[in-house]
Amino acid sequence: MALKRDDQLILSILIGGVGNHIGAWRRPNSRVEEKYSLSLFQDLIGWAEAAKLHAVFLADTLRLERDSLSTQPLAHLEPVTLLSALAAVTKHIGLIGSISTTFSEPFNVARQLASLDHISGGRAGWNLVTSAWGEENFGRELPPHEERYERGAEFAEVLLKLLRSWDEDALELDRSTGVYAHPDRVHPIDHVGRHFDVRGPLNIARPPQGHPVIAQAGSSGTGQDVAARFADVVFTTGRTTEEDSRAFYASLKARVAAHGRDPDSVKILPGVSPIIGETETEALAIERELNGFIDLVAGRARLSRQLAGTALDDLELDERVPLERLPDVEAVEGRRSRYGVYRALIEEGWTLRRLIEWEVSSAGHFVPVGAPEQIADLLLERFEGGSADGFILLPSYVPEGFQLLTDAVVPILQDRGAFQREYAGETLRQNLGLAPVPELAR
Numbered sequence: 001m002a003l004k005r006d007d008q009l010i011l012s013i014l015i016g017g018v019g020n021h022i023g024a025w026r027r028p029n030s031r032v033e034e035k036y037s038l039s040l041f042q043d044l045i046g047w048a049e050a051a052k053l054h055a056v057f058l059a060d061t062l063r064l065e066r067d068s069l070s071t072q073p074l075a076h077l078e079p080v081t082l083l084s085a086l087a088a089v090t091k092h093i094g095l096i097g098s099i100s101t102t103f104s105e106p107f108n109v110a111r112q113l114a115s116l117d118h119i120s121g122g123r124a125g126w127n128l129v130t131s132a133w134g135e136e137n138f139g140r141e142l143p144p145h146e147e148r149y150e151r152g153a154e155f156a157e158v159l160l161k162l163l164r165s166w167d168e169d170a171l172e173l174d175r176s177t178g179v180y181a182h183p184d185r186v187h188p189i190d191h192v193g194r195h196f197d198v199r200g201p202l203n204i205a206r207p208p209q210g211h212p213v214i215a216q217a218g219s220s221g222t223g224q225d226v227a228a229r230f231a232d233v234v235f236t237t238g239r240t241t242e243e244d245s246r247a248f249y250a251s252l253k254a255r256v257a258a259h260g261r262d263p264d265s266v267k268i269l270p271g272v273s274p275i276i277g278e279t280e281t282e283a284l285a286i287e288r289e290l291n292g293f294i295d296l297v298a299g300r301a302r303l304s305r306q307l308a309g310t311a312l313d314d315l316e317l318d319e320r321v322p323l324e325r326l327p328d329v330e331a332v333e334g335r336r337s338r339y340g341v342y343r344a345l346i347e348e349g350w351t352l353r354r355l356i357e358w359e360v361s362s363a364g365h366f367v368p369v370g371a372p373e374q375i376a377d378l379l380l381e382r383f384e385g386g387s388a389d390g391f392i393l394l395p396s397y398v399p400e401g402f403q404l405l406t407d408a409v410v411p412i413l414q415d416r417g418a419f420q421r422e423y424a425g426e427t428l429r430q431n432l433g434l435a436p437v438p439e440l441a442r
């Protein structure tokens with residue numbers, strides 16, 4: 001079957017540990033005991049690199065939902081630390097981690113990312129998130145949605161200036177003359193803005209990629225604008241109708257062009273959280289098993305958080321959520337677009353039980369259930385349908401659900417000519433087909 005597109009899929013995969021489904025840790029082989037061990041992550045990234053996936057992704061959040069800890073394997077290692085360890089045991093695969101712009105400082109984050117890029121030989125990636133919660137751990141109020149993105153945009157601007165504050169030829173390293181570097185090729189940035197006042201330069205030489213690949217995962221209008229200005233890769237929820245997905249794809253590409261950038265230089269990767277089995281029958285059985293582990297009380301609390309704190313305790317599971325309880329999308333200060341996805345399902349008439357089951361099995365992403373062939377067909381359909389340049393895979397259970405993606409779905413995509421069999425370059429930017437980062441015009 002000839003492909004309709006001449007480019008190939010871009011695939012990255014979440015390595016969160018035991019799986020995206022709330023019940024995944026209770027499966028016999030889940031390796032939940034290794035959630036804080038390098039061994040589990042070394043295996044996961046090894047399978048992903050052997051399958052030639054473009055990147056692994058580590059999500060991050062800055063709050064522990066303590067009440068839900070009794071039944072959910074919450075809490076996780078800090079991304080940059082873990083990715084640095086994984087850089088040492090891999091050669092080609094990209095290393096993308098989430099870092100908050102609301103609760104971090106650009107000089108520190110520039111140091112972390114430059115170090116990861118040097119250590120990995122140019123494979124670092126940063127998922128720019130503005131954090132919709134966690135303020136209690138920083139002694140501050142959570143800034144409103146718009147302000148978080150305004151700070152996020154300035155944060156990215158400062159970070160990019162810092163990372164490019166050394167010219168490519170700043171280092172001399174001439175033992176005979178004793179000249180180590182050329183200070184006139186290392187530049188202060190003297191940034192003074194509404195949120196940051198940073199003199200620079202960075203105290204780490206220019207990283208191999210110039211600056212890491214920038215991902216961004218906010219799909220609201222404001223979020224899309226920040227993505228259009230700075231992102232190389234955009235993660236989004238895959239759980240919308242084909243039309244919505246295509247509309248989001250077209251709207252974001254148009255915003256990129258409006259910022260004077262080549263729309264093809266930004267890769268849109270919706271999230272997909274497949275429940276996969278060797279056969280469809282097995283996949284359905286695994287879905288029943290995983291859903292059998294659902295803690296509906298914890299699930300109800302999680303759903304209420306996604307619904308901007310809407311009260312749900314008085315509702316029966318087979319009841320619908322009354323629309324009048326829900327705020328307007330634009331009034332939501334937390335995860336606005338994610339809330340929008342849930343609100344649309346409530347308008348479609350989903351019951352509380354169905355909403356909870358879906359929330360805890362994917363946190364808002366697309367959950368196809370099936371055999372490798374079926375999952376491959378679906379990914380290709382969306383790729384060729386013009387709503388994605390690839391996907392961020394969120395394995396619903398580990399290790400089998402992860403390995404069926406890397407060892408069964410990927411070979412099918414490769415056989416159909418839709419996915420790479422070898423890495424194209426050395427750095428993540430090269431492997432994503434992105435242009436090199438030019439020197440800053442001085």
Ligand SMILES: Cc1cc2nc3c(=O)[nH]c(=O)nc-3n(C[C@H](O)[C@H](O)[C@H](O)COP(=O)(O)O)c2cc1C
Pocket residue numbers: 058059060061098127128129130131132217218219220221222223224235236237271334335336337338392
């Ligand atoms: C695939 C994917 C991964 C995400 N990872 C994180 C993360 O690691 N940390 C985080 O705080 N938010 C994460 N988010 C949430 C986004 O940063 C953002 O809050 C959300 O998409 C709502 O954005 P909006 O308010 O612009 O609509 C992720 C979203 C997606 C789609």
